[in-house]
Amino acid sequence: MTVTAFPSRRPFTLLPLRYFVAAAVAYIGAAAGVAWLAPELSGHYYHPRILALTHVLALGWITMTIMGASYQLVPVALERPVWSERLARWQFVIFVIGVLGMVSHFFIGEWSGLVWGAGVVGLACGLHVLNVVLSIRDVSRWHFTARLVVTALAGLVLTVLFGFALGVDKVWKFMPPTLFPSLHAHVHLALLGWVAPMIIGVGARVYPMFLLAREPDGWPEGAQFFGIVVGVPAVVTGLMLDVVVVTVAGALAVSAAIVGHLVWLADMARTRKRPELDWGLRFVLTAAAFLPPAVVMGLGFALDVVEGPRLGLAYAVLVIGGWVSLTIVGMTLKIVPFLVWYRVYAPLAGREPVPSLTDLSSPWAERAAYVLLTAGTLALVVATAAGNAGWIRVSGLVLTGGAVAFGVAIGAPLSRLIRRTAVAPNGRLLIFERKRSA
Amino acid sequence: MIDAKVTVAQLLEEHPDLLLVLEESHPHFRHLRNRVLRKLMAPRVTVARAARIAGIEPDDLLAKLRAAAGEVTEAERSGAPEPRVAPSVPPPTDVRPPASLRRVDVDVRADIAGGVEPFARIMAAVKALGPDEAIVLRVPFEPVPLYDVLGKRGFSHWTEPERPGDWSVWFFRAAPSSPPKPVTPTATPSPGASAPLDVRGLEPPMPLVVVLERLDALGPDDELVVVHDRRPLFLYPQLEDRGFVHRTEEAEPGVVRILIRRRHESAR
Numbered sequence: 034m035t036v037t038a039f040p041s042r043r044p045f046t047l048l049p050l051r052y053f054v055a056a057a058v059a060y061i062g063a064a065a066g067v068a069w070l071a072p073e074l075s076g077h078y079y080h081p082r083i084l085a086l087t088h089v090l091a092l093g094w095i096t097m098t099i100m101g102a103s104y105q106l107v108p109v110a111l112e113r114p115v116w117s118e119r120l121a122r123w124q125f126v127i128f129v130i131g132v133l134g135m136v137s138h139f140f141i142g143e144w145s146g147l148v149w150g151a152g153v154v155g156l157a158c159g160l161h162v163l164n165v166v167l168s169i170r171d172v173s174r175w176h177f178t179a180r181l182v183v184t185a186l187a188g189l190v191l192t193v194l195f196g197f198a199l200g201v202d203k204v205w206k207f208m209p210p211t212l213f214p215s216l217h218a219h220v221h222l223a224l225l226g227w228v229a230p231m232i233i234g235v236g237a238r239v240y241p242m243f244l245l246a247r248e249p250d251g252w253p254e255g256a257q258f259f260g261i262v263v264g265v266p267a268v269v270t271g272l273m274l275d276v277v278v279v280t281v282a283g284a285l286a287v288s289a290a291i292v293g294h295l296v297w298l299a300d301m302a303r304t305r306k307r308p309e310l311d312w313g314l315r316f317v318l319t320a321a322a323f324l325p326p327a328v329v330m331g332l333g334f335a336l337d338v339v340e341g342p343r344l345g346l347a348y349a350v351l352v353i354g355g356w357v358s359l360t361i362v363g364m365t366l367k368i369v370p371f372l373v374w375y376r377v378y379a380p381l382a383g384r385e386p387v388p389s390l391t392d393l394s395s396p397w398a399e400r401a402a403y404v405l406l407t408a409g410t411l412a413l414v415v416a417t418a419a420g421n422a423g424w425i426r427v428s429g430l431v432l433t434g435g436a437v438a439f440g441v442a443i444g445a446p447l448s449r450l451i452r453r454t455a456v457a458p459n460g461r462l463l464i465f466e467r468k469r470s471a
Numbered sequence: 472m473i474d475a476k477v478t479v480a481q482l483l484e485e486h487p488d489l490l491l492v493l494e495e496s497h498p499h500f501r502h503l504r505n506r507v508l509r510k511l512m513a514p515r516v517t518v519a520r521a522a523r524i525a526g527i528e529p530d531d532l533l534a535k536l537r538a539a540a541g542e543v544t545e546a547e548r549s550g551a552p553e554p555r556v557a558p559s560v561p562p563p564t565d566v567r568p569p570a571s572l573r574r575v576d577v578d579v580r581a582d583i584a585g586g587v588e589p590f591a592r593i594m595a596a597v598k599a600l601g602p603d604e605a606i607v608l609r610v611p612f613e614p615v616p617l618y619d620v621l622g623k624r625g626f627s628h629w630t631e632p633e634r635p636g637d638w639s640v641w642f643f644r645a646a647p648s649s650p651p652k653p654v655t656p657t658a659t660p661s662p663g664a665s666a667p668l669d670v671r672g673l674e675p676p677m678p679l680v681v682v683l684e685r686l687d688a689l690g691p692d693d694e695l696v697v698v699h700d701r702r703p704l705f706l707y708p709q710l711e712d713r714g715f716v717h718r719t720e721e722a723e724p725g726v727v728r729i730l731i732r733r734r735h736e737s738a739r
Contacts, residue, residue: 043708109675112702174724245672248700248725306510306672309585374676379709382676383683386595390676391587 045104045118046376050447051125052101053369057440059093059132060358064436067413068429075422077342078349079216085139090353091223092132092154096189098361099231100128100161103182105368107168110178110238116167120160128157144203151200155193162186177254181234184262188226195219211275218272220349225265225287228357233257233294236317236360243314243367246301253293260290268335277337284335288328295321311391312399312442316363319407323355347418354410354432362406362439370394370446377449395445398438405435473536475519475529479503480669482518482536492539493521496532502612510588514669515616568605568629568641575600578609580637588673591680597621597642605643613638624688667728669698679706682731686713689733697729 066086073080104115115121134150165186172179196219202208208215241248267283270276298321310318330348333339339348370393378387409432416424473482483490483503493500500521503509518536522529577596579589589610596606608614618628621642629641668685670678682697689695697703702719710717710731720728 044705108704109701112704114704176724243674245674307674371675375679375705379676379679379683379705380712382680382709383686386599387591387680389587389591 044108044375045115045121046372048118048121048125049101049105050369050372052097052104053365053443054447055125055129056094056097056101056361057365057436057443059089059097060362061433061436061440063089063094064409064429064432066429067432068426071422071426071429074346074417074425075420078346079213079342081139081142085136087349087353088132088136088139090358092128092135095228095353095357095361096158097128097132098365099228100124102235102364102368103161103165103231105372106235106239107165107182109242110235111169111172111182113168113172116164120164124157124160124164127153127160131155131157144200148197148200148204151193151197155197158189158193162190177258178234178238180258181230181237181261184258185227185230185234188222188230188265192219192223192227195222214273214275218269221272222265222269224352224357225261225268229287229290230261232357232360233261233290236294237297239364240298240301240317243307244301244310245306246304249297249300253296256293257290257297260286260288260293264288264290271335277335281332281335284332288332291324291328295324311366311394312396312403313363313366315403316359316366316406319403320356320359320363323351323359323410327351327356343418343420347414350410350414350417354413359406359410362402365439366394366399366442369443373446373449393446393449395442398442398445401438402435402442405431405438407435409435472542473518473533473540475517475533477518478514479516479518479521480509480513483509483513486536486540489536489539492535493532496535497527505583505611510672512612512616515619520615568627568643571603572605572643573601573603574607574641575604576607576609580609580611583611588677591677591684593617594684597624597626600644602644605641608638608640608642610638610640614640617642667696667698671698671700671726676705678703679709682706683709683713686710686715686731689715689731691733691735693732695731697731699727699729700725702727703729 063086066089067074070082070086073082104121108114131150131153135147135154136150138144138146138150165182169179169182195215198208199215199219237249237254240246264283264286267279268287269283271278271280271283298318302318307314327348330339330344330351334345334348370390374388374390374393381387409428412431413425413428416428473486479493490500490503493503503513518533519529522532575596577593579592582589582592593606593608600606608617613630617640621628625644626642627644629643631639631641668682670681673681678697678699682695682703685695702721706729707717714734715731716734717732718730720730722728
């Protein structure tokens with residue numbers, strides 16, 4: 034038995050919320066960008082504006098959310114306080130500047146400016162990695178989540194270096210002349226080496242908490258961990274060097290990791306004690322349904338059974354728009370109300386009536402976001418595969434509606450930072466302005 | 472060995488099959504199949520109390536449970552008569568509410584049916600209750616553990632079964648002639664404060680709410696033991712802000728015990 038007088042550094046609340054708000058703005062912008070750039074999206078994906086759109090999603094939405102969530106979930110999942118709030122605040126500012134610089138220069142196709150933007154993004158990512166590594170350096174047990182978080186941080190560092198090298202290569206040529214293998218390797222390194230281990234690792238600890246399910250265990254743990262640490266380097270190396278057998282071997286290992294993740298998720302959903310799922314959890318489970326077709330398409334590309342830019346774009350939509358984005362939307366709908374509740378109501382809990390998390394949410398906005406984002410993503414998969422600009426625009430408009438509804442859904446709890454509420458005995462909410470503390 | 476002081480939660484954790492025996496003993500125990508009711512009731516109700524809730528003799532229920540679990544008592548081995556189970560807790564006060572009280576209805580039946588823990592909502596209503604008001608709680612079972620919780624806060628209750636699976640329970644402040652007994656400093660922890668508070672399996676932020684709700688009742692020398700499935704980093708600052716000290720023990724992976732006491736002036 035270990036006994037500790039545990040360090041009780043106050044968890045951050047406003048800091049992660051900044052990241053979530055900035056990420057939501059990027060998501061709404063990216064959804065609108067899909068409608069706006071429909072003609073470009075109906076053609077080949079290697080287009081400066083599509084690269085700009087991709088980086089709004091990858092950096093502004095996905096990475097921004099993961100970084101913000103890390104500052105809330107690392108203390109929960111790894112039981113360690115975050116090392117430095119000041120560093121995280123500076124990192125946020127630097128990251129926003131870097132992403133704006135990168136996206137704007139991608140959009141106008143100005144590569145030297147892109148390199149500067151990428152350098153600033155790289156600095157911000159380095160500061161994030163430093164902060165998280167210093168936070169978890171004395172974790173007592175290197176369990177599944179801790180190991181995958183470290184794997185993801187390594188993936189982030191490599192992705193940033195790879196991307197920076199691709200940017201520098203635009204100005205001073207030094208990489209092999211064949212662009213697409215490097216581009217595909219960069220995309221897969223980002224998604225499988227940074228995003229996937231973070232979602233899978235943190236999900237293993239957080240999903241049981243929200244589903245009220247037992248902690249997962251068994252063979253899927255090894256399948257997921259080794260599938261990623263063996264499979265991702267193989268996929269990236271195979272793609273870069275154009276060695277099909279290595280790519281296929283890596284793709285099979287990653288597929289095993291995904292199967293392990295799905296088995297765990299199904300087990301948690303089956304053994305959950307929570308009878309009714311809220312919209313956040315419905316998003317997470319629906320997002321997982323995008324994984325099987327994505328795995329099939331990924332294996333198809335690795336085996337050269339599937340090919341072509343349109344299907345490549347549809348594959349990206351399945352993974353980025355389907356699994357990753359819908360998972361992030363679901364987790365954000367869980368995390369943001371909690372952070373607001375903790376900041377506003379935790380000091381009052383036990384002393385006076387406080388609302389529940391459900392009272393802070395906006396069910397109609399969450400429902401609208403669920404319907405529109407799920408339908409819009411499915412429609413966009415079909416539309417990009419067909420290469421039909423009209424359908425892509427309609428899908429983009431549906432997605433924009435869903436993203437705005439998502440913004441409203443997280444805006445509802447955020448509004449409690451200025452309006453405090455209490456529960457009356459009859460169950461109705463009493464709302465009154467917060468007094469400004471001196 | 473199963474005895475009268477074992478909680479239903481402990482009983483079913485060690486012998487899940489005994490749920491069938493409980494159900495056969497009295498239909499009331501079918502409520503334990505409801506996950507929320509089981510989570511709410513089972514850790515707070517001993518076997519002896521459960522028998523009384525169901526209106527059967529504690530000894531009869533104990534005998535059935537032991538037989539089904541294959542346990543043989545010392546008394547059975549030696550042939551000597553086993554001592555009868557003595558009431559471990561006084562019967563709850565059950566007096567009619569004064570007619571002058573204004574009723575405040577709190578209906579948690581939909582919450583429980585939807586899998587939502589109603590404890591925080593009930594306690595919020597209790598805290599907001601005016602001096603001339605009474606809570607009328609509508610629940611799908613008799614909320615016996617709540618009698619103790621609110622009894623310690625000076626509330627009497629009056630229970631009216633409406634129909635099977637539907638109860639109305641009035642909670643109102645005891646008459647001025649019998650004010651609630653003030654908490655006095657004592658060297659030994661009170662039974663209520665020393666009972667471990669198991670918050671495993673509750674969705675955030677309920678573990679934090681449930682623990683903070685319990686702090687007011689903690690005496691100067693009492694210790695609250697919280698059983699959690701992780702180190703609650705969001706709870707610690709709240710405890711310190713309220714003048715409590717805490718210590719965390721990791722009994723085994725996935726189970727931690729947080730020991731919480733009031734901070735003594737000399738320790739500041």
